Amino acid sequence: MKTNRMSRNDWPVEIIDRDSYEPAYAQLANILRRQVANGVFRPGDQLPSEAKLCQSYQVSPMTVRRTINLLAEEGVVSTVKGRGTFVKALELGHAAFGLQELQNLFNDPAMAVRLLDVRIVSANERTARKLNLAVGQKTIYIRRLLTINDNPAFYHREYLIYDPTRPIVEAELEVTTLQGLFDGTGSAMLKRGKLKIEACLLNEEEVTLLQTTLPTAAFYLEHLFYDFNDCPVSWGWFICRSDYLHFATRVGINND
Amino acid sequence: MKTNRMSRNDWPVEIIDRDSYEPAYAQLANILRRQVANGVFRPGDQLPSEAKLCQSYQVSPMTVRRTINLLAEEGVVSTVKGRGTFVKALELGHAAFGLQELQNLFNDPAMAVRLLDVRIVSANERTARKLNLAVGQKTIYIRRLLTINDNPAFYHREYLIYDPTRPIVEAELEVTTLQGLFDGTGSAMLKRGKLKIEACLLNEEEVTLLQTTLPTAAFYLEHLFYDFNDCPVSWGWFICRSDYLHFATRVGINND
DNA sequence: TAGTGGTCTAGACCACTTA
DNA sequence: AAGTGGTCTAGACCACTAG
Missing domain, CATH: 1.10.10.10 (Winged helix-like DNA-binding domain superfamily/Winged helix DNA-binding domain)
Structure with missing residues (x-):
């Protein structure tokens, strides 16, 4: 009689140390x-x-x-x-890739953010749809280049809603560092966001900025953030050189 | 006197329904x-x-x-x-992209696995390093094409250790369906795995199999599985057409 | 009917922080 | 010293599953 799938009445019982710091x-x-x-x-x-x-x-x-x-x-x-x-x-579907590494990069002193461009632009059809605006309404367009030890790593473009009655929007989103977005120090006005990752080919502008060669594959990381009124306030995307952003994870029982 | 950051003594208190099915x-x-x-x-x-x-x-x-x-x-x-x-x-670093969608695809009846090739090959330097073998040792090389509604979606290549004294390895890894890997029905011999995602360019073979055009970007999803003796037994990777695998997630408070 | 996990009680002691 | 979260006790009742 097999008892493999039955409840066990005996198994090696180790002693729990009640004086340990470990609960x-x-x-x-x-x-x-x-x-x-x-x-x-x-x-x-x-x-x-x-x-x-x-x-x-x-x-x-x-x-x-x-x-x-x-x-x-x-x-x-x-x-x-x-x-x-x-x-x-083992269940592969249980695996997940986190953005922790990306957050760590933003806390790394070797990481620098260079502001390429900030200007007011009118929303085109796509931007208007994402930010729930009418076509032609004004948005703030920001382009940033993120470097690690002076090597271009990420290229970021972002559209922010521009509402003269709510100047706080631009003030709270730190234009230069982006850091608040990741560690939660400067984005107390954001309630939630949607994120998406795709694989993409770099166009000529991106190749030039990121100093790679054509054709190159990279990660496209898109974000759409909402404020506490559930209004979209920021839509943008990172183009990530694959050699600076590693998505790795483990599944199953890992002895650390 | 501001009390924003102090403990609140009053706030709207809703009643908890003790008769609800919800704990x-x-x-x-x-x-x-x-x-x-x-x-x-x-x-x-x-x-x-x-x-x-x-x-x-x-x-x-x-x-x-x-x-x-x-x-x-x-x-x-x-x-x-x-x-x-x-x-x-809001903390972006808290976000994570799961493989649940990929697992769902494997449970989808529209998904089919076509075995392209199974043969014994000698390990080259890279394979030997990954599987902890000596160069030249025999491995099982498997190529699969995964389709969704007859459209090529994923191309999978895998090296399994070939050990005549352990025929169970090949028997347990379902050669045709791969399904057990995802839902945990057929991989009771695997203890843990490492996973990695990168963005890649398709080569000509991949473009042909996946019926896209050159150049195309895609996800490269690599896996390395270990058995309960912590020996690597399977190393392989999926080439995933970006239009069939969506990595999307949310961060912050999401009203579902 | 017996065994199982899911929830919950009404306390207790501790380590830690702040004043 | 007072307040906080972290852990833990020794039970209880329930819903569910199985023989």
Whole structure:
């Protein structure tokens, strides 16, 4: 009789150190995560029930609950009400690529922002649609070149709504540094944004500014930000040299 | 005397419906999230303390705790031990692009996988390095074309370690469908993986297979999977037509 | 009916910050 | 010293699943 997919009544139980700086729920999560990684529990297996874990590790139900929630968020296990907690197989769809690295670049002193152009322009059909304006209404058009150790890395273009009754818009969006956008220090007027990434070919202007050769592929990172009235206030995009922006991530159980 | 950045003693308190199917912690999270979105609490403001929230909404400390943790994970607030809970400004670095859409494509019946080529090849220097083999050791080389409604969308190439003593490797990785890799149904032997995305130019072979024109930009999605012994077993990459794979996400407070 | 996870209570102690 | 969030207890009731 196979018991692989049944709840286990015995498994290696490590002791939780109550004097550790590390919280009990984190210790238990590490123990179980390591046991999954080492094959003590294999994909598809059922973990011991929460009641058994409480008893074996001498912690309260809430502590076990927190551990299980943590592992479930990580994608290590999945819970099914009324049935149990099960070890998940690797799931590629769980992977995600974050913009943390891009934010780190903005905090890097080697990064500099050069303002190429700021002027008032009338919205064309596309800009008007994005910013929810009428065609011909005035917008602020900004072009920036972002360098790392004086090497061109990103080219940014942006349209801001221009509303004389709301001068705060331009004031709050730091025209030169862009940094507030990333670390949240200067964009207290923005509520939410939509982001999109595509692969693109550089045109001649972009090739010149970014000092590459034609043809070159790059990331196109578009943003559309809304204020607290849900009005779009900023539409723009970064052209990112692929060698300065790396999207990498891990999936599954990673021993850090 | 301004009290904007001080703890609030009064704010609109909505009633939590204890008979709702929606858990109390989720109701409270929705209430607070909406109040942040509506400007009742603004970026930088301190939320009422957990004790006050308990009292005002008539829930236990653990319930408030769970609510605050939820909002902190979402990036809506940040907590500082000993000081309080504060509303965060929009933070671009918090954004992440997931592969969920790609996984959905694999579950789509319109998606088909055509096996172009499967053969044993000797590892070159690069492949050997990736799979931790000696140059010249045998690998399984697989080429697949993935179509959506008969339109070529992705081109996949993959090297698998070839070990006669471990035939399970090839058996478990479903050669034809690839589906198990995404939904976790068929990859119980894989423990973890590294993923990388770059922008690339298509070469002539890729242009022909994907039926586009030269020059074309596309996503290059590389994967390297490890088994439960931490040995690399699969290295490969997808060439993704940008029009079939959209990386989009939101940041900040989004009213769904 | 027995076992499971999901939620919740009403406190407690601690470490930390600020005044 | 007072207030804050972080952790934890030792239970409870519920909805769901399975035999």
